[in-house]
Amino acid sequence: MKKFYKMMMASFIMLATGMNVHAQDYFTDYGTYGNEYGRALSSLTFLKNGVTFAEVAVNQETEVGVSPIYFDKTSELIGVKPGDQITVLFNWSGSWMHNIVYVDWNGDKTFSTDGDSERMGYNGAVEGSEVNKPITFTVPAEQALGKYRMRLMVDWLDEATQQSIPNSQPADPSNGINKNGGSVVDVTLNLTSLIAPEMTDARCVIVKGDAIRIDTEKGNTLKYTLDGSDPATSSTSIAVASNVAAVKLEGPTTVKAVAVDASNAMSAEFTAVYQTIDAALGSDYYIAFSRFGQAAATDQFIAVTERGEGEVLHSEVLVPGTTTQYWKLRKGSKPGLYTLTSKENRTIFYNGDRFAASSTATDATDLRIIVSPNSEFGRSYELQRAESANMAMNPFNGSNPGMEIGEWYVGDAGNPLALMPVGTGTGVDAVGEETGIQADNGNVEVYSMDGRLMSGKNRLSSGIYMVKANGKTKKVIVKK
Numbered sequence: 001m002k003k004f005y006k007m008m009m010a011s012f013i014m015l016a017t018g019m020n021v022h023a024q025d026y027f028t029d030y031g032t033y034g035n036e037y038g039r040a041l042s043s044l045t046f047l048k049n050g051v052t053f054a055e056v057a058v059n060q061e062t063e064v065g066v067s068p069i070y071f072d073k074t075s076e077l078i079g080v081k082p083g084d085q086i087t088v089l090f091n092w093s094g095s096w097m098h099n100i101v102y103v104d105w106n107g108d109k110t111f112s113t114d115g116d117s118e119r120m121g122y123n124g125a126v127e128g129s130e131v132n133k134p135i136t137f138t139v140p141a142e143q144a145l146g147k148y149r150m151r152l153m154v155d156w157l158d159e160a161t162q163q164s165i166p167n168s169q170p171a172d173p174s175n176g177i178n179k180n181g182g183s184v185v186d187v188t189l190n191l192t193s194l195i196a197p198e199m200t201d202a203r204c205v206i207v208k209g210d211a212i213r214i215d216t217e218k219g220n221t222l223k224y225t226l227d228g229s230d231p232a233t234s235s236t237s238i239a240v241a242s243n244v245a246a247v248k249l250e251g252p253t254t255v256k257a258v259a260v261d262a263s264n265a266m267s268a269e270f271t272a273v274y275q276t277i278d279a280a281l282g283s284d285y286y287i288a289f290s291r292f293g294q295a296a297a298t299d300q301f302i303a304v305t306e307r308g309e310g311e312v313l314h315s316e317v318l319v320p321g322t323t324t325q326y327w328k329l330r331k332g333s334k335p336g337l338y339t340l341t342s343k344e345n346r347t348i349f350y351n352g353d354r355f356a357a358s359s360t361a362t363d364a365t366d367l368r369i370i371v372s373p374n375s376e377f378g379r380s381y382e383l384q385r386a387e388s389a390n391m392a393m394n395p396f397n398g399s400n401p402g403m404e405i406g407e408w409y410v411g412d413a414g415n416p417l418a419l420m421p422v423g424t425g426t427g428v429d430a431v432g433e434e435t436g437i438q439a440d441n442g443n444v445e446v447y448s449m450d451g452r453l454m455s456g457k458n459r460l461s462s463g464i465y466m467v468k469a470n471g472k473t474k475k476v477i478v479k480k
Contacts, residue, residue: 024109026149026186027167033060033067035181039094041154044185046078047087047134047389052202053270054078060183069177070184077190078150079268083141087134087389090154097131097182098124098157100164103189104149105140111151111166122164124157132409134389143191150189155182196270197222197257204336205369205381206249208276213335215244216259216267224257231256232266246335249276275371277381277419284326284422287340288318289414290377291399302401304355304393306342312354313405315395326422332366337386339364350385355393355405367393369419373411380416393417446476 040062046054056076061067080086090099100122102111112118121135131154155164155177169176177184200212216222222240223231226247231237238245247255253274259267279285287304303318303325318325327340327348340348346357347364355365366386371379382392388407392415396406399414408415446465467476 026104026109026151028070028072028184028186029169030068030070030184031169031176031178032065033062033069033181034064034176034179035062036064037094037181038062039092039097039154039181041090041092041183041185043091044152044187045089045091047089047201048080048198049085050087050386051198051200052272053196053198055202056185056187058183058185062181069182070186072186074149074186074188076187077147077268078187079190079192079195080139081193081195082139082143082145082191084139085136086139087136088152089134089390090131090152092131092154094181095129095131097154097180098122098164099131099133099135100124100153100155100157100166101135101137102151102153102166104151105143107148109149113161113163113166119163122157122162124162129409132390136389139189139191145191145193148189148191150187152185152187153177153182154184156180190268192267194220194259194261194265194267196268197224197259199255199257199270199272200274200334200336201368202272202274203368203370203384205275205277205371206336207279207281207329207338207369208250209248210281210331211246211248211335212255212274213244213246214240214255214257218243220259220261220267222257222259224255226253226255228254228256231258231269249274251276277369279329279419279421281329281331281338284328284343285340285419286318286320286325286422287327287383287393287417288420289315289395289399289417290380302395302399302403304348304405306344306346306357308357309346309359310356312351312356313348315399315401315403315405317401320422329419332364332386334366334386337366337368339366350407353406354396355407370410372416374413374416376413377416380418382410382415382417384410 040060041058043058044056045052056073058071088101101120102118103120104111105118120137123130123133123135151166153164153166157164197214197216199214206212214222214224220243222245223237224245225231225234225236227236229236255274256269256271258269288301291302301318302315304313304327305316306324307314323343326343330339330341332338342357346359347361348355349358349363349365367383368386370382370384372382384392390410391407392410394406394408394412394414395403397403446467465476
């Protein structure tokens, strides 16, 4: 009886004093946004073995004292297998912050900060755009299947220990993660033997009429749809008995897929939205950068120009008809990747520091075309090496003629470009103050590159336009 009485009293005391009678839970009390600089995390992109396979929207808001900085996204299952290489991209606005990733492998609801057992990676140099750098780690090959908490943080790191504070607030609240305008996101890392199908990297813009690849482990059956419907139950679902399918895209497409194994167990659904570009494999193009801050300049457009065998490519004023500015678009080594070959049959390759030209076919660098997140020029594109997570082709050291072609962070104002076709009637015309556009029936339509119908065709500002006349469509450069 005394023992029962003591137990009851202990329970009463714990409840009365507010003590947690439940098991320890993860620390999430990071407070509200306390920084006036507007730093924010928009989303997280996950790559598996070099291919994008998941995107988690965060959409952090920055109202001081109101907006949260912790985001519970544990309903987002990041499906991987032991031994997979995982890369995380932090899609961030703002600068001068660091990033870090933890995984609670032992399930004790704390993230170990000593060594690298649960701290999977960080970018913590004293200066630089550290948060723009990816974090890559390998899932331990011996890790048991199951679900694990992953914590992704944007914070200032302590210079001495290169650690953030994943399990508590810092000793000095004035330097807390919320005061610094950081972000904390939890997702679930799901280690499973039956993972969702893998597809061509969803960052890739696919040349219209080209194919993406969907595949799963050998022995599984693929089911997929191209209209956004549920592949598990949709009447439009296309079952593929083998473990791989090549799917041709004729326009923007939402692809959904599941894998079914021999026991009829079904994987989680994989979804990817692919954009297409109206280009033609084997045709010649100018790689034309739009010069930021140069809207009225006569040399607004600069083109990637070859300078000979082994020489670094340079940016030069786009001059239609200049053959050293011609680049032929060809398929790369994998679906969604492409290579570019000059008029002299030299391919673009990356020499570890800059892009150059080589007549050796094996030097060809695989490139992906991505939609630029920089909207200064409307819808435009960037060229990115297949091995790169967040860098793209760039006129290095300034958006000007005569610059070496290197690379810089995706979204930089110097990156946006257009693949502009070469050739009479379907190519690029350089025109002056008046567009000089005539049509037999007088019916001429001029559109901006983002699809807006323009008025005042002889009063267009400098730029690139799509012109419809005489039943044909072509791109036109207007220069002042």
